[in-house]
Amino acid sequence: MAESLGVAVLGAGHMGADHVRRLDRVISGARVAAVADPDGERAAAAVRGIDGCAVFTDAEAALAAPGVDAVLIASPGPAHEAALTAAFSRGLPVLCEKPLASDSAAGLRLVDAECRVGRRLAQIGFMRRYDSEYRELKALLDSGRLGRPLMLHCTHRNVSSPPGFTSAMLVSSSVSHEIDATRWLLGQEITAVSVLRPRPSGGAPEGLKDPQLVLFETAEGVVVDVEIFVNSGFGYQVRCEAVCEAGSARVGDGHTMVVQSAGRAHEEVAQDYLVRFRDAYDREVREWVDATRAGRVTGPSTWDGYAASAVAEAGERALESGERVAVELAPRPELYA
Numbered sequence: 363m364a365e366s367l368g369v370a371v372l373g374a375g376h377m378g379a380d381h382v383r384r385l386d387r388v389i390s391g392a393r394v395a396a397v398a399d400p401d402g403e404r405a406a407a408a409v410r411g412i413d414g415c416a417v418f419t420d421a422e423a424a425l426a427a428p429g430v431d432a433v434l435i436a437s438p439g440p441a442h443e444a445a446l447t448a449a450f451s452r453g454l455p456v457l458c459e460k461p462l463a464s465d466s467a468a469g470l471r472l473v474d475a476e477c478r479v480g481r482r483l484a485q486i487g488f489m490r491r492y493d494s495e496y497r498e499l500k501a502l503l504d505s506g507r508l509g510r511p512l513m514l515h516c517t518h519r520n521v522s523s524p525p526g527f528t529s530a531m532l533v534s535s536s537v538s539h540e541i542d543a544t545r546w547l548l549g550q551e552i553t554a555v556s557v558l559r560p561r562p563s564g565g566a567p568e569g570l571k572d573p574q575l576v577l578f579e580t581a582e583g584v585v586v587d588v589e590i591f592v593n594s595g596f597g598y599q600v601r602c603e604a605v606c607e608a609g610s611a612r613v614g615d616g617h618t619m620v621v622q623s624a625g626r627a628h629e630e631v632a633q634d635y636l637v638r639f640r641d642a643y644d645r646e647v648r649e650w651v652d653a654t655r656a657g658r659v660t661g662p663s664t665w666d667g668y669a670a671s672a673v674a675e676a677g678e679r680a681l682e683s684g685e686r687v688a689v690e691l692a693p694r695p696e697l698y699a
């Protein structure tokens with residue numbers, strides 16, 4: 363194996379700063395070689411205490427910095443296409459936070475760009491695939507012990523939505539995780555999306571259609587319902603129950619310490635994804651570093667990122683129209699067979 367992997371991290375916000383910490387202190391075999399953020403002070407704060415890490419306000423300058431072997435993209439979605447294109451042109455392996463890009467057209471351009479390189483370079487940050495409970499569920503479904511899956515019931519709740527979060531983002535940003543989890547757990551494409559809109563919660567910002575009930579139909583007839591509620595007010599909860607021909611299995615109930623006192627029992631509810639999925643993010647980045655050092659690319663692909671965008675767009679149209687909308691996918695290139 364090569365010596366430690368020098369990583370350029372693009373974006374030093376919530377996710378970027380957490381990934382910098384993870385690469386520096388949690389994962390072995392990697393070092394943070396450069397960080398770029400247009401907010402230079404944020405970048406500098408994220409790398410405080412890390413020796414030999416260069417700080418930039420320009421992402422492309424960070425890719426060209428000495429000692430950079432790979433890239434972790436944690437900038438906002440609209441900046442991903444330029445960053446991935448620059449990384450591909452340098453032949454640099456990438457871990458890119460979801461979403462792949464702003465829309466499916468940009469996603470398809472990235473699929474084409476990677477195909478022109480002729481080998482996979484990117485892993486997309488759908489971290490559910492690295493959560494131990496989700497992996498257990500996937501193994502159980504793949505074993506066939508419960509028979510064929512018939513339905514998935516999913517819950518995705520956030521405490522509150524960040525400023526600027528739109529009704530469409532409940533699907534494109536939040537439900538993107540259930541889109542990927544569905545495709546991965548079932549090994550099937552999602553073919554149609556419908557969205558039901560209960561009355562909006564008084565706890566949601568004015569005009570935000572929150573919560574929503576998003577329904578997927580898959581190529582082999584599985585139906586998936588997703589409750590997305592991003593201003594639940596009380597906690598971060600992600601659950602998934604697979605109902606199969608010979609039983610059901612559920613993950614995400616939370617298994618924290620239960621405290622019983624004064625006639626009551628209670629347990630903590632995680633408040634955000636950085637806590638709920640901490641182990642999954644660690645495993646995701648660790649497996650990316652290990653695979654990259656071994657010259658391999660594993661995990662969710664650029665194609666998976668594109669497919670998630672195409673399903674999300676069908677969802678956005680379903681939200682606007684109230685109609686069931688079919689998903690349109692381009693033909694899958696050989697590279698992602």
Ligand SMILES: NC(=O)C1=CN([C@@H]2O[C@H](COP(=O)(O)OP(=O)(O)OC[C@H]3O[C@@H](n4cnc5c(N)ncnc54)[C@H](O)[C@@H]3O)[C@@H](O)[C@H]2O)C=CC1
Nearest residue numbers: 372373374375376377378399421436437439441459460461
């Ligand atoms: N996997 C997961 O569970 C999660 C993934 N995300 C994804 O992570 C990415 C970042 O999200 P957050 O950290 O929450 O956002 P954030 O707003 O906290 O941070 C984004 C940072 O990127 C910087 N930035 C803007 N343009 C840039 C550019 N061209 N190059 C480099 N940096 C740039 C901003 O100045 C900011 O510091 C998004 O793609 C988001 O969808 C976010 C939350 C959870």
Ligand SMILES: O=C1[C@@H](O)[C@H](O)[C@@H](O)[C@H](O)[C@H]1O
Nearest residue numbers: 460520535536537539592635
């Ligand atoms: O990816 C994420 C955010 O971007 C999204 O906005 C949240 O709803 C999700 O729970 C989180 O995992």
